[in-house]
Amino acid sequence: MVLMAWDHVSGFWNQMHGGLEGIYPARDPALDTVGFLSRFITHWCAPTFVFLAGTSLALSTIRRLGGGESQRDVTLHILMRGLILVALEWLIVSPAFDLPLFNVQVIGCIGFCLVVFSLFRLMPTPAILGASLLILLNRQWLDLSWIPSTPIGIYIRALINEPLIMGGPSTVIYPVLPWLGVMGLGWVFGVYLAGLEPERVTGLKRPLAFVGAASIILFVVVRYFNGYGNLVRRWSDSLLDWLYVSKYPPDIAFFLWTLGGMCLFLATAMIFVERGWQRNRIVAAVTTLGMVPLFFYVAHLWLYRLRLPGQPAPFYLDLPQTAVAWLVGLVILWLACSKYEVIKRQHPRLLQYL
Amino acid sequence: MADSTLNPRTLTLTILIVVLFTCGMFWLNRSDIPLGYTRYENYGFSLVYPKLMYLRETGLPGIGLGSDPSDFVGLVQCQSYWDNKLDVFEIIWLVKNRASSAQSELDEFLAAISQPNSVVQGVSEHFMITPHGEEVDCTYFELEEAGNAFSGIIGVIYRSWSSPGLARVYFVAYVTLKGSATEEQIRASFQAYLDGFSIQKPE
Numbered sequence: 001m002v003l004m005a006w007d008h009v010s011g012f013w014n015q016m017h018g019g020l021e022g023i024y025p026a027r028d029p030a031l032d033t034v035g036f037l038s039r040f041i042t043h044w045c046a047p048t049f050v051f052l053a054g055t056s057l058a059l060s061t062i063r064r065l066g067g068g069e070s071q072r073d074v075t076l077h078i079l080m081r082g083l084i085l086v087a088l089e090w091l092i093v094s095p096a097f098d099l100p101l102f103n104v105q106v107i108g109c110i111g112f113c114l115v116v117f118s119l120f121r122l123m124p125t126p127a128i129l130g131a132s133l134l135i136l137l138n139r140q141w142l143d144l145s146w147i148p149s150t151p152i153g154i155y156i157r158a159l160i161n162e163p164l165i166m167g168g169p170s171t172v173i174y175p176v177l178p179w180l181g182v183m184g185l186g187w188v189f190g191v192y193l194a195g196l197e198p199e200r201v202t203g204l205k206r207p208l209a210f211v212g213a214a215s216i217i218l219f220v221v222v223r224y225f226n227g228y229g230n231l232v233r234r235w236s237d238s239l240l241d242w243l244y245v246s247k248y249p250p251d252i253a254f255f256l257w258t259l260g261g262m263c264l265f266l267a268t269a270m271i272f273v274e275r276g277w278q279r280n281r282i283v284a285a286v287t288t289l290g291m292v293p294l295f296f297y298v299a300h301l302w303l304y305r306l307r308l309p310g311q312p313a314p315f316y317l318d319l320p321q322t323a324v325a326w327l328v329g330l331v332i333l334w335l336a337c338s339k340y341e342v343i344k345r346q347h348p349r350l351l352q353y354l
Numbered sequence: 355m356a357d358s359t360l361n362p363r364t365l366t367l368t369i370l371i372v373v374l375f376t377c378g379m380f381w382l383n384r385s386d387i388p389l390g391y392t393r394y395e396n397y398g399f400s401l402v403y404p405k406l407m408y409l410r411e412t413g414l415p416g417i418g419l420g421s422d423p424s425d426f427v428g429l430v431q432c433q434s435y436w437d438n439k440l441d442v443f444e445i446i447w448l449v450k451n452r453a454s455s456a457q458s459e460l461d462e463f464l465a466a467i468s469q470p471n472s473v474v475q476g477v478s479e480h481f482m483i484t485p486h487g488e489e490v491d492c493t494y495f496e497l498e499e500a501g502n503a504f505s506g507i508i509g510v511i512y513r514s515w516s517s518p519g520l521a522r523v524y525f526v527a528y529v530t531l532k533g534s535a536t537e538e539q540i541r542a543s544f545q546a547y548l549d550g551f552s553i554q555k556p557e
Contacts, residue, residue, distance in 0.1 A: 025390065129365070134372055137376045141379050141383050226388075233388075233404075
């Protein structure tokens with residue numbers, strides 16, 4: 001989440017910040033190595049966000065069902081939460097990015113994924129795993145050209161599988177289908193976690209580290225062969241071309257790198273927990289941000305944007321100045337998130353969807 | 355609450371189904387066009403070129419042969435300018451009386467495109483490249499145009515035309531900014547583009 005904040009503050013205030021990887025078929029030559037990498041490190045955010053959304057959905061669903069709630073109530077709860085996220089995207093997030101009303105980015109995409117998951121979750125876990133893997137490995141071949149090229153048709157195609165930044169009624173850079181696959185994997189992980197004794201959870205650090213390392217090795221293999229799994233060609237052997245993968249839409253190379261990295265981060269987090277390092281003040285502050293992710297997301301956008309919708313930036317910052325703005329913003333957000341976390345604990349029903 | 359369906363047997367079966375399905379899809383969608391490339395087909399030839407290059411079709415008004423491409427004359431040019439690196443690959447075709455040799459055809463063409471504001475210089479000895487078994491008579495050249503200096507290779511390929519005594523001549527050229535690549539690099543780039551170029555069945 002702090003990396004995501006870095007991405008957004010840079011997008012708002014630093015003209016030399018990259019983006020739209022995949023929509024642009026090759027990297028921006030104007031970006032130097034530091035500029036490129038300062039964007040590249042933020043690729044971990046969205047896949048981790050969506051994967052863990054699936055994990056927490058599984059854990060909360062199992063807890064609700066175990067607490068006696070009916071399948072119908074759980075479905076309605078997930079559906080409602082999904083629709084609220086879509087509404088938040090359209091009414092609060094899109095204006096922060098100066099994007100049109102029906103724009104879909106990560107929050108809206110998670111919302112649509114939840115709408116699908118309100119029923120998808122009823123399938124057996126191995127079927128969810130199989131369907132998720134099939135989506136991730138095969139969606140590049142999905143042909144939606146049979147949908148009429150009317151404004152609504154174009155928007156529906158974008159919403160399903162094909163990002164759209166121009167020529168349609170709105171913009172969609174997070175099509176639902178590939179991210180549904182990621183949420184499905186997160187769901188399966190959550191179901192697996194729910195079956196573990198709490199004290200055995202940190203024992204997952206080795207398998208997670210192994211899966212993470214294997215994913216990153218597979219990333220190298222996929223980029224080396226420069227065919228299946230890449231939506232953006234590796235145009236040269238330079239490091240930056242190796243790392244320039246498609247995020248919009250996400251390709252297999254992108255997911256291997258980012259979900260592999262996420263597994264390594266999770267393994268590291270488990271080592272932190274085992275050694276009691278989570279009580280360190282900085283780790284505890286970051287954890288506070290993670291306890292109220294949606295609040296953080298909405299708040300950080302408007303805090304870092306710091307201007308009204310439609311207003312261009314009055315000036316731009318260079319990289320070090322952007323870093324200072326990012327750190328100052330994180331301190332303010334930590335204070336706000338700490339307060340909100342207390343309020344949320346005091347009013348769990350009132351804020352259950354947020 | 356443990357999920358009893360999440361056991362090694364069902365997991366193995368699930369992964370097996372995923373792998374088989376994906377292999378099947380991979381087979382069904384195999385393509386001879388590499389990732390990031392696209393195919394252009396017209397005027398008796400096809401060209402596989404990088405998608406991010408800008409492709410244009412035109413006639414040859416510069417040497418008085420009409421502004422629109424036709425079966426008889428035209429130019430297809432792929433161009434990219436990226437990271438201060440210029441890459442141009444172009445194909446020019448002309449239908450004309452059979453020349454005495456490819457070499458003389460090439461020399462005649464280079465002389466024709468040499469004009470006051472577009473000076474061709476430094477033409478090297480001719481040499482032969484044979485992509486797909488096709489003989490391409492080539493020469494290095496340098497070009498000065500509007501204050502810019504370029505270097506490249508141009509080659510010529512012959513094809514008989516449907517009317518007796520006529521031939522369709524294809525000039526294929528690779529051009530880059532002078533000094534941005536050595537002769538070996540220019541030749542390697544030219545050959546890479548030439549590998550994606552093929553003339554369709556004889557007419």
